[in-house]
Amino acid sequence: MSAHIQAPISDQNLGHIASTDQAPLTRDGKPLKTSLAKALRRDKLRAFLLILPLLGFIIVSFVMPIGDMLFRSVENKIVEQILPGTVTALASWDSTKDELPSEFVFATLADDLMLAQELKRHTRLGNRINYDQPGISSVFRKTGRRIKRFDNTAAMDALSAMNSVWETPAAWSSLRSLPDFSSTFPATAQSLRNWTRYVASEEGDDVDATSLVPHGFTYSLLYHDLSKLDSGALQTLESSAADLFAGISAQLPTMTSENFRQQFEDVDDGWIDLANWQTIQRLSPPIVDSYFLASVDAERTALGVERKPTNERIYVLLFLRTIAISLIITISCILLGYPVAYLLATLSVRTSNMLLILVLLPFWTSLLVRTSAWKVLLQQQGVINDILVWVGLIDHAGRLVMINNMTGTIIAMTHILLPFMILPLYSVMKTISPTYMRAAKSMGASDSLAFWRIYFPNTVAGIGAGSILVFILSIGYYITPELVGGTTGVFISNRIAYHISSSLNWGLASALGAVLLVMVLALYWAYDRVVGIDKVKLG
Amino acid sequence: MRFEHVQKSYDGAVLVVKDLNLDIAPGEFVTMLGPSGSGKTTCLMMLAGFEPATHGEIFLNDKPINNVPPRKRGIGMVFQNYALFPHMSVAENLAFPLEIRKMGKAEREQKVKRALDMVELGAFGNRRPIQLSGGQQQRVAVARALVFDPDLVLMDEPLGALDKQLREQMQYEIKHIHESLGVSVVYVTHDQTEALTMSDRVAVFQDGVIQQLSPPDDLYESPQNSFVAQFIGENNKLSGVVTDINGQHCAMTLDDGTKVSAEAVNIGAVGSRATISLRPERIELSPDQSRENIVDGQVKEVLYLGDHLRIVMSVAGNDEFIVKLPNGGRHPSPVAGQNYSLGWSAVDAKALDPVD
Known part of the structure; x- marks a missing residue:
């Protein structure tokens, strides 16, 4: 080799x-x-x-x-960030049982909210949960105003009575230094972290939180953590941390903590509403599907995923309407654009260049101007109605409503998107040799037969390309439906824009956008399967 | 098939076809040959029905067809670029004219198969035209034009897009198909070899007029005028004045004074100017003194072409006088600058209309 x-x-x-x-x-x-x-x-x-x-x-x-x-569209760290203790405590609550979360959960909520209102974050959280549970934002606002006035000293007093060391910061330092501190007292550990941030916000960075005794909420949570320990663990504590917990086994049953649940209930009845708690628990994970469910008019209830009540469903209808109007526009563009493209491809170069300029003219005019022109033409006191009345086809009372509804959207968008249909069709038709038609006729085919059997199949690639362009452009169109669509002619994109700029529910806007994107990709895939994307010619 | 006084103008100012009269017998293979713009394709399009005749009448089987649309003429047609429908398979292409004639499926398939076998493409029925080579596409186009058994097939420069070797092969194939089917063929080309190889008769077109309509050998051997002589094959021109006419023969004095005799084909009276047409292979180098015409010439260039030598000479004022010398190996090659005497028979020298 x-x-x-x-x-x-x-x-x-x-x-x-x-x-x-x-x-x-x-x-x-x-x-x-x-x-x-x-x-x-x-x-x-x-x-x-x-x-x-x-x-x-x-x-x-x-x-x-x-x-x-x-x-x-799936991100949801806000609940976990603002209510870290509550989220952990709520994890073990069984929402399907018909009872409220335990006093312990209310204690963690009070502790978390104390920090949240200090950092002015509780309203943001309220707004977020309000997307899924309308009305809850006012509950959070109200509670935020009142949380500083909550009674929280009962546990502190009880512990101090047991051992006066609990009146000093030194007790907390030695508690922190216990070997199993975080695992034995998880809620207390979280509360101490909250406390550190609270102090940093209240007093500035130069004050060391460990030099202070924490507020009563932390004592309450320490009481709850202790209550959760079994007697064996308590006895171990008594011996290993005698300076802090001597006599705890005996004292604990006699201790009391604040009734936070009652205090919350006094502020707002919303806190004893099971649905509110179910929503908070559902929104605890950092990744949630609630926006996506909302974008298809569904919600997660205690019974699983369910469709929303009929009067609250809007998005599925809007998606379907967007698809339907886009299809109508695409078909209108094919019907109007095909003969024009045929003329362009068959007329002499001079005439067809002239026509081509007329086709391209709309591209050189501002979109807003074109849409506004349609307003002038189509409105009830507009040019078209005036002419129809003048001709006598309709009377004054019967002036047609052609704008601010679906008709307006279809007319204006067909006009705007027509060049996107004509140009690919034209470029495909340009390549079809006129001898095909002649050959067909020489073999005995009539004009219409030659057209449908020979010419038309060869233009399918152009129709495909034009349809994809027009359909995908129109399904995401915003400005024209916004201006001439009224209420029955708006698209899903208008709703997305509303959530982006007005309601500020960006998560839902993203989910709606993602659904739209998936829909377009699915249609594209279906098109590829049925027609074949390699058959699409743009020129 | 018959053209009677057919005229055609596209713009109302210029006649592209001037007074065309042509009669084609059943089963005949007639070629319309001419340079581009001579009106031959226009004639074909009028025959097919894609262009209306401005004046005159076209008959098919003795019926006037001027007002018959193309689809009702029943004429098969092969187009320059084949015009095979790209979205159909080869078999579907062939079945198309049969479908239109509402032929049953079984019969259709049988006919398609036979037509494909005829052009030796029996195994290619399921391919798309684009998957075939140029020659194969050409054959499919021929098969498609023949599959519905038309009486007349028109071919518009069908071999123009093929390379030389394939073109020659296809010429024979088309010729054989024509012979075996007995169908009439009107064939348009600007390639004279094609015309001479395939046709029963050739119509030479120039300026919208048929210059000569003859079998190929006549066209070459006895051109009727200088254009035909020039257009068909290679040709030497010698201009001069007619000095005497004696039946078939005439005497001429060339422009440099040389006296020659020639066959009188297309000349005016004694004293008028005429052009002698002389085929390069009919000229003898250093001939016997018995030759009717003996003229001196000087060799300007010798080209070696394998089977023959091509000698460019200066003869009687014509500096591009060409002599073809068969490469028989018997005589030494002429050398540029040498003088030779050239001789030819009077019957090989055709006296035709003057070219100036």
Whole structure:
């Protein structure tokens, strides 16, 4: 083999190399593939460097923001961040049973809310939960105003009575330094973390939280943590941390803590509403599906996922309407654009160039101007109605309503998107040789038969390309439906825009956008399966 | 098939076809040959029905067809770029004209198979046209034009897109198909070899007029005018004045004073100018003194072409006088600058209309 390769290359040698089963080698014995890849690497690298600026731009300005927005549709760290203790305590609450969470949960809520109102975050949390549980935001606002006045000293007094060391910061330092502190007293540990941040916010960074005795909420949680320990663990504590807990086994049953639940109930009845607690528990995880459920008019209840009550369903209808109107627009564009494209492709170059300019003219006019022009034309006191009345087709009372409804959206958007149908159709028709039709006729086909059997099938690629363009553009259209759509002609994108800029429910906006995106991709996939995307020609 | 005084103008100012009269017998293979713009394709399109005749009448089987639309003429047609429908398979392409004729499925399939076998593409029925080579597409186009058994098939430069070797092969195939089916063929081309190889008769077009309508050999051997002589094959022109006419023969004095005799084909009276047409292979180098015409010439260039030598000479004022010398190996090659005497028979020299 190698002898052949070392020999001067002749036709015979090449033939020999080609006929062997082994991978072909270059003259210096390296595999041909490797050498080729090496030779091409430079070109590839240069090509990559050329597109690098665009790639960077797209990643920074397009992929990353969109990825971020899409992530917002499931992201839900806010509950865990603002109510860390409550989320942990609530995890063990069985929401299907018909009873409120335990006093312990209320204690953690009080502790968390104390910090939240200090950091002014409880209203944000209220707003977030309000998306899923309307009305709860006022409960949070009210409670935030009152939390500082909650009674919380009962546990502190009881512990201090047992051992006066609990009146000093030193008790808390030695408690922290217990070997199993975080696992034995989880709620207390969380409360101490809250306390540190509370002090930092209240007093500034120069005050060390460990030099102070924590507030009563922390004592309450320590009481609850102790109550959860069994007698064996308590006895171990008594011996291992005698300076803090001497006599705890005996004292604990006589101790009391504040009744936080009653205090919460006094502030607002919402706190004894089971549904509110179920929602808070459902929203505890950092990733939730509530936005997606909302975007398809569903919600998660104690019984599982259910459709919302009929009068609260809007998005599915809106999605269906968006698809239906987009389909109508696409079909209108095909019906109107096909003859125009045919004219463009068959007329003489001079005339067709002239026509092409007329087709492209709308592209050079502002979208707003075009849409506004339709308002002028279509409104009830507008040009078209005036002419119809003048001709006598309708009377004054019967002026047609063609704007601020679905008709307006369909008319204006068909006009705006028509070039996107005509241009691909035109470029495809341009490539269809007129001899096809002649051949068909010479074989005996009538004009219509030749058209449907020969011409039309060859334009399907153009119809496909135009339809994809028009449909995908229209399904996400915003400005025209906003201006001429009224209430019956608005699209899902208008609703998304509303949530982005007015209701500020970005999570729901993202979920709606993600659903829209998935829908478009699914339709694209279906199109690829049915028609074949390789058949699409744009020119 | 018959053209009677057919005229055609596209713009109302220029006649593209001037007074065309043509009669084609059943089973005949007639080629319309001419340079581009000579009106041959227009004639074909009028025959197919895609262009209306401005004046005159076209008859098919003795019926006027001017007002018959193309689809009712029943004429098979092969287009320049084949016009195979790209969205149909080869078999579907062939079945299309049969479907239109509402032929039953079984019969249709049988006919399609036979047509494909005829062009030796029996195994290619399920392919798309784009998956075939140029020559194969060409054959499919021919098969499609023939599959519905038309009386007349029109072919519009069907071999123009093929390379030389394939073109020659297809010429024979089309010729054989024509012979075996007995269908009439009107064939348009600008390639004279094609026309000569395949046709029963050739109509040479120039300026919208048929210059000559003859069998191929006549066209070459006895051109009726200087255009035909020039257009078909290679040709030497010698201009001069007619000095005497004697029946089939005439005497001429060439522009440099040389006296020659020639066959009188298309000349005016004594004293008028005329052009002698002389085929390069009919000229003898250093002939016997018995030859009717002996003229001196000087060799300017010798080209070696394998089977023959092509000698460019300066003869009687014509600096592009060409002599083809068969490569028989008997005589030494002429050398540029040498003088030779050339001889030819009077019957090989055709005196035709003057070219100036």
